[in-house]
Amino acid sequence: MSSFIPGEVVVLSQRVRRITAPNPGMMTGPGTNTYLVGNRELAVIDPGPSNREHIEAIVRTADAMHAPIRWILCTHTHLDHSPGANLLRDLTDASVIGQIARHPNAQDPLFTPDQHWQHGDFLQTDEFTLRAIHTPGHASNHLCFLLDEEELLFTGDHIMEGSTVVIAPPDGDMKAYIDALHGLKQLPLRHLAPAHGNRIDNPQQIIEALIWHRKMRENKTLDRMRQLGPCSLETLTPSVYDEVPAFLHGIARMSLLAHLLKLEQEQTVRQQDGHWRISD
Numbered sequence: 001m002s003s004f005i006p007g008e009v010v011v012l013s014q015r016v017r018r019i020t021a022p023n024p025g026m027m028t029g030p031g032t033n034t035y036l037v038g039n040r041e042l043a044v045i046d047p048g049p050s051n052r053e054h055i056e057a058i059v060r061t062a063d064a065m066h067a068p069i070r071w072i073l074c075t076h077t078h079l080d081h082s083p084g085a086n087l088l089r090d091l092t093d094a095s096v097i098g099q100i101a102r103h104p105n106a107q108d109p110l111f112t113p114d115q116h117w118q119h120g121d122f123l124q125t126d127e128f129t130l131r132a133i134h135t136p137g138h139a140s141n142h143l144c145f146l147l148d149e150e151e152l153l154f155t156g157d158h159i160m161e162g163s164t165v166v167i168a169p170p171d172g173d174m175k176a177y178i179d180a181l182h183g184l185k186q187l188p189l190r191h192l193a194p195a196h197g198n199r200i201d202n203p204q205q206i207i208e209a210l211i212w213h214r215k216m217r218e219n220k221t222l223d224r225m226r227q228l229g230p231c232s233l234e235t236l237t238p239s240v241y242d243e244v245p246a247f248l249h250g251i252a253r254m255s256l257l258a259h260l261l262k263l264e265q266e267q268t269v270r271q272q273d274g275h276w277r278i279s280d
């Protein structure tokens with residue numbers, strides 16, 4: 001396990017360096033990982049929060065490599081991922097790449113990409129290729145970036161190391177999230193580089209485990225609904241998340257709502273007068 005010292009440059013591979021932002025916390029783990037890809041011309045993935053110290057650490061690293069930053073790619077626009085893009089663009093004139101989220105809630109309101117990428121869009125240099133994989137679920141505009149040459153996927157918040165991703169409707173969508181995980185299984189992957197936590201070197205196993213974890217939670221939800229009968233989200237949450245400390249039940253409630261909306265889409269459950277019930 002490598003440690004996470006803000007501003008320290010960690011060389012992950014021939015083409016990839018990691019600098020962690022000084023924003024550790026409950027939702028960000030050790031802090032947001034910013035990745036620098038390339039050696040002669042650089043792409044920066046997830047510049048992180050608007051933190052001058054962190055942005056200067058990125059620029060200093062590029063300067064020491066005598067490599068200009070040409071592209072700033074944002075996996076999504078939550079506040080710990082993209083706000084640093086404007087600051088970094090001002091200092092480098094790099095092109096900002098990303099998508100705008102469908103719902104403005106909890107998004108970076110100042111995010112103004114120069115290039116709106118869709119699934120399959122890519123950039124190629126003589127050193128590397130980065131390809132967008134649209135992975136909605138955690139956020140509607142979430143893109144993972146595949147570094148072809150190393151079969152390494154920058155997973156943003158779609159997959160984190162050591163913690164479960166929050167799916168908060170309406171921008172979060174459990175069905176889309178699980179479908180996107182299944183989609184990743186089709187890719188040639190040797191490594192995952194998450195925005196929070198360490199590099200993951202057993203991608204297929206981890207992706208399977210994440211799908212399994214969500215399936216277990218869904219099964220538990222249906223079990224508890226059968227026991228409790230029609231009930232509100234507030235009543236159901238402590239029952240479905242009885243192994244989770246109560247102070248996390250606010251977050252758990254969002255994930256449970258995401259599960260219920262998925263099940264509603266699949267016509268397994270329905271909602272009436274603020275109560276959820278299993279469909280007849």
Ligand SMILES: [Zn+2]
Pocket residue numbers: 076078138139157
């Ligand atoms: Zn996020």
